[in-house]
Amino acid sequence: MTVPYRIDCPYCGEVVELLLDDSVDDQCYIEDCAVCCRPMALAVAFDADGVPRVQAAREDES
Template identity: 50%
Template sequence: MEQEHFFQCPHCWEEISMILDSSIREQTYIEDCEVCCNPIEITPNFEDGELIGFHSISIDQ
């Protein structure tokens, strides 16, 4: 199941959103910010389909 999550970009500080797959309990991947296009490491954690943890860190270029 997918769900949209809003958070602040660690590069430009704008509020952005990403679609997260709640069927995978723990995952880490890299997505580009939709505003500034800089890479962000995303780590969401789910339990029973509910988001229980979310971390986003900037990746230096």
């Protein structure tokens, strides 16, 4: 199942909505910003209650 989640792009600062896959507890991947198209390095973790924690960084900072 996917969970919608909003973050601020680390490049342009615009709010973008991600669809997180909650079938995997801890994930790291690259996703392009929907506004500026730059690659964001995302670290996603879900706690025991299924609440996501998301960290977004510039790809060159990860």
